[in-house]
Amino acid sequence: MSTVLELPALTPEEAAHGARLGERLQEEISRAGGWIGFARYMQLALYEPGLGYYSAGARKFGAAGDFVTAPEVAPVFSRCLAVQCAEVLQTLGGGDLLELGAGSGVMAAALLGELERRDALPRRYFILDVSADLRQRQQETLVAAVPRLLERVEWLDRLPDHLEGIVVANEVLDAQPVERFVLRNGAVRALGVAWQRGGPAWSEAPAPARLAEAVRHLEREAGAAWPDGYTSEVNLDLTDWMAAVSAALARGVMLFVDYGLPRREYYAPERSDGTLLCHFRHRFHDDPFARPGLQDITAWVDFTAVAEAAQVTGLELAGYTTQAHFLIGNGIGGFVANVADLDVVERVNLSRQAMLLTLPGEMGERFKAIALARGYDAPLRGFAVRDLRHTL
Numbered sequence: 100m101s102t103v104l105e106l107p108a109l110t111p112e113e114a115a116h117g118a119r120l121g122e123r124l125q126e127e128i129s130r131a132g133g134w135i136g137f138a139r140y141m142q143l144a145l146y147e148p149g150l151g152y153y154s155a156g157a158r159k160f161g162a163a164g165d166f167v168t169a170p171e172v173a174p175v176f177s178r179c180l181a182v183q184c185a186e187v188l189q190t191l192g193g194g195d196l197l198e199l200g201a202g203s204g205v206m207a208a209a210l211l212g213e214l215e216r217r218d219a220l221p222r223r224y225f226i227l228d229v230s231a232d233l234r235q236r237q238q239e240t241l242v243a244a245v246p247r248l249l250e251r252v253e254w255l256d257r258l259p260d261h262l263e264g265i266v267v268a269n270e271v272l273d274a275q276p277v278e279r280f281v282l283r284n285g286a287v288r289a290l291g292v293a294w295q296r297g298g299p300a301w302s303e304a305p306a307p308a309r310l311a312e313a314v315r316h317l318e319r320e321a322g323a324a325w326p327d328g329y330t331s332e333v334n335l336d337l338t339d340w341m342a343a344v345s346a347a348l349a350r351g352v353m354l355f356v357d358y359g360l361p362r363r364e365y366y367a368p369e370r371s372d373g374t375l376l377c378h379f380r381h382r383f384h385d386d387p388f389a390r391p392g393l394q395d396i397t398a399w400v401d402f403t404a405v406a407e408a409a410q411v412t413g414l415e416l417a418g419y420t421t422q423a424h425f426l427i428g429n430g431i432g433g434f435v436a437n438v439a440d441l442d443v444v445e446r447v448n449l450s451r452q453a454m455l456l457t458l459p460g461e462m463g464e465r466f467k468a469i470a471l472a473r474g475y476d477a478p479l480r481g482f483a484v485r486d487l488r489h490t491l
Contacts, residue, residue: 268353373398379395413473
């Protein structure tokens with residue numbers, strides 16, 4: 100848990116921002132008696148109003164940001180996702196579309212454009228995002244790409260009360276706060292955060308009962324004993340979050356795409372250092388305290404936990420597969436083959452996009468797609484090629 104990596108220097112503005120969040124963290128840790136759980140730290144570092152990574156104004160996406168997502172580097176991803184959305188909306192006889200965490204707005208623009216081409220536009224395209232800065236960027240993206248469709252788009256401050264249609268979220272689950280834990284001499288210890296030498300730092304403490312019980316359950320589910328020193332993470336609040344999102348969906352489908360694994364693979368004994376990963380200006384490292392408020396902090400998704408949380412909240416597991424198979428099911432081959440109107444450069448770029456999205460060594464297998472449904476019994480084409488629900 101100590102990757103040595105020289106990160107780019109901060110600008111004076113970034114340093115000042117980090118210092119302000121540092122003051123807030125120090126205050127929180129002091130108020131809690133000198134120690135907070137890692138999930139609380141992650142919540143503050145990512146979502147504290149005006150200070151957290153996703154709540155402040157730093158550029159996050161694209162070449163000038165900290166990382167790129169599939170919609171940013173490969174527009175054909177969004178076009179394939181639109182094929183699945185069109186199928187759901189047409190089966191329902193119409194409906195609305197809600198995107199959670201719309202980033203730069205690139206995916207929203209591509210989805211709307213492709214849905215328009217397929218005569219399957221939603222009545223309304225809702226966007227729920229915690230960042231006012233990102234809302235502005237999304238508006239700018241949509242005005243530039245699909246100005247004629249802007250009247251269908253509505254930004255929300257909270258989840259809708261009654262939605263019939265489809266909910267989509269790309270790389271949202273991985274940014275939910277998680278607790279970190281470690282096994283020491285057979286006991287579960289919490290890896291939390293204390294203020295040491297002028298900054299936040301790892302600090303072990305006896306695991307609270309809720310965390311200890313969750314960890315013991317995961318160890319049993321893993322099917323093999325974990326070695327001493329085994330370290331990983333768990334999202335204790337996933338069911339509550341899923342319940343809130345589920346309550347908004349009256350009828351339709353929820354689609355999540357993210358990097359992750361089924362539980363038995365996620366918590367395999369040999370995966371002994373967890374999956375925590377930070378992003379800062381396209382450098383990947385594992386120190387969540389290096390740039391608090393200025394870097395992304397993520398953990399891979401336990402898709403078994405997602406399926407369990409969905410079922411507890413009244414949703415049905417409607418499909419689970421790799422990103423590659425999801426995109427193949429939604430016609431990525433046809434998009435790549437239909438290049439008669441493209442020049443050579445465009446053809447090469449499209450081919451590269453498809454390879455990035457589907458090859459096992461790239462995003463094809465690391466990323467998964469999961470579908471959750473309520474009042475929707477029709478098959479979903481994105482899971483027709485290879486449905487892996489049995490692995491969850």
